[in-house]
Amino acid sequence: MSQPQASCPIGVFDSGVGGLTVVRALMDRLPFENIVYFGDTARVPYGVKSVSTIEHFTLQIVDFLQKQQVKMLIIACNTMAAVAAEKVREVSPLPVLDVIEAGARCAVQSTQSGGIGVIGTPTTINSNAYARAIHSLGQQYHVYSQACPLFVPLVEEGWLEHPVTRLTAEEYLKPVFVEQIDTLVLGCTHYPLLKPLLSDVAGPRLKLVDSAIAIADETAQLLQEQGLANPQRTMPDYRYFVTDVPLKFRSVGERFLGRNLGAIEQVSIDRL
Amino acid sequence: MSQPQASCPIGVFDSGVGGLTVVRALMDRLPFENIVYFGDTARVPYGVKSVSTIEHFTLQIVDFLQKQQVKMLIIACNTMAAVAAEKVREVSPLPVLDVIEAGARCAVQSTQSGGIGVIGTPTTINSNAYARAIHSLGQQYHVYSQACPLFVPLVEEGWLEHPVTRLTAEEYLKPVFVEQIDTLVLGCTHYPLLKPLLSDVAGPRLKLVDSAIAIADETAQLLQEQGLANPQRTMPDYRYFVTDVPLKFRSVGERFLGRNLGAIEQVSIDRL
Known part of the structure; x- marks a missing residue:
């Protein structure tokens, strides 16, 4: 994989909708950063699943986000952070932050x-x-x-x-x-x-x-230190990927985000 | 598949632990019937999943229970009953009752x-x-x-x-x-x-x-009508199969069942 570019998006992922509170904090703290969000709504909740299953799902998501050319990864799900953060850092060459x-x-x-x-x-x-x-x-x-x-x-x-x-x-x-x-x-x-x-x-x-606020602050610092802060001052691009029909994701998610979600793309888990 | 025998167990299934209220009602109403319970705890909750996914999972469970030689099927999950009951009746030669x-x-x-x-x-x-x-x-x-x-x-x-x-x-x-x-x-x-x-x-x-009580009454009537009521008057056999580590299933399940659960067997979803 080539070196990440400063103009590339930040990749944020969660088992469902909750990670949008992190996206909201990122939008407030870093208004010019592009963001790609992934919510595994077809397989939520992760809390009840075994460690090996959670690791497996997490690495599938990391792989998907890397294909979206993200410049860093934020694990916005406490369960994935608790169980699989080390694994993510092992396999990904990108900078990784997690909520815990x-x-x-x-x-x-x-x-x-x-x-x-x-x-x-x-x-x-x-x-x-x-x-x-x-x-x-x-x-x-x-x-x-x-x-x-x-x-x-x-x-x-x-x-x-x-x-x-x-x-x-x-x-x-x-x-x-x-x-x-x-x-x-x-x-x-x-x-x-x-x-x-x-x-x-x-x-x-x-x-x-x-x-959410803590991780937005750390993200700002990390991007600065690694020369990855987006220098562009244009309207950023926000993309949302989910694994199930996005009806509930939209209604609950807009409450989490405090604004409209725009387009939400559905990805089949069979394609991960 | 051969004709079901009266001494065979009743098969009850649910996406998780909730169906145990049906098992409890069956134990009270039909104290000499053997019961096999299946709770898909690794993939619960079904409520957020798409129709085709729910149908697919449901038919895997039906297949598993048929291999356990059950004499009838009880869909103890409202979501599966709402979405996949017709499919179950299509594929299974056994009598099928559902909670709805x-x-x-x-x-x-x-x-x-x-x-x-x-x-x-x-x-x-x-x-x-x-x-x-x-x-x-x-x-x-x-x-x-x-x-x-x-x-x-x-x-x-x-x-x-x-x-x-x-x-x-x-x-x-x-x-x-x-x-x-x-x-x-x-x-x-x-x-x-x-x-x-x-x-x-x-x-x-x-x-x-x-x-739960309604379906226990219907089960009693159906077994009587079809000559499938267990004539044996010995202690019945209860078996519980779940798809994830049964820790929470046991603690919550015993509250649902109002008694000890005994042995719980874990089945990998890869084996379904």
Whole structure:
């Protein structure tokens, strides 16, 4: 493969729609970068699948994005980041960022007390990937993790400020509040949509770390350092690839992205 | 294929764990029947997949169960019943029952006013399969459908009597209550676990139809009519096959079944 060009797009991928919160943060932070998004909507959710299956699917997606001539890869899915990030770095010559490393680095910069809470899906929490990533930055941090299985369906239902969501958040965060933490990592790409409600429930005692914003900052820095920032100042090109009929992807995705999605292209999994 | 024997097991299948509510009803209604259950846990949920993919997976499962020498098939998954029941009846020489037909028949027997409500997952509701099944029994019925996307994750979280679940049920059922209905079909295999809460929220104005109990009754009748009821009065044999590591299947499944699951066998999807 030839050297990546600065004008090439950034490749972002996820098991479904959640990674669009990362795309949104990238659009805000880097308004002139082209982006190619891949959401494996036919095989979502990855959380329930075995490690070898997740690795296999992930490498198929990486291969697809490399054929789209992306200049770097962003793993916007916590499950893929937890399970297959190392594999991606092994096989791809491109720079690779993932949401877990970005979230961990940002949490470490944010905490004063050294106590960090992490909320995520059961798979992400059970993988212990955030705790590993945080401890690789320093053994002194105390990490407290809490799975919040209902947050994803609540976000997909669109109940972002609903009393049901508030009651659920209070229930999940109750054990988190008794821990000595000052920082809470939103360890799932769906959770940034709950930020207003979670800020309100958590109150001023906790700083919320949004991995989407963290990874957009890291992307900006990486592109600068490697001379890969797009010098063009024209309207960027955004392309979205999904593996199933894009009906739900569009309706839920526009909520995630905060704007219209434009054209969405469907790719058959048999062609991966 | 040779004629099915009365001593052969009943084959029950679902995309995941939900069909165990049907197994539970069968165990109660037909305590001497052997049962083979298949849950496609590696590929769950089916709701987001295309019709041709669902048909393909369904026929693989039917083939697997036929090799297990089952004497009849029960489609315990609303999505498969909505999308692939006809295909199953086309390819299999065995008697086939499905949850949608059973629920529709029971609703029609239950209603006095002719107004029937149906709650289910978005896929089931959007497929319009319950309305079609009810109208095939009589054009006079008025069917009102309501998708309840959060009920499945709430049941899987185990919040069967939780204030969050109650608030969610009140929200979903609000538009149902203003309709002129006297019967409410629980159109998803997860919902029987919410029956106490839903009865309480709905009050005496609505009769709840549990498809699991309806299909157990129909199974008893079918076995009797076709001379397929197991004459043996020994402890029956229950076998469970799943396609992914059965950890979550066991923990959630035992809640669905109301008893221990015993041995669970994992089948690779590559072997289907």
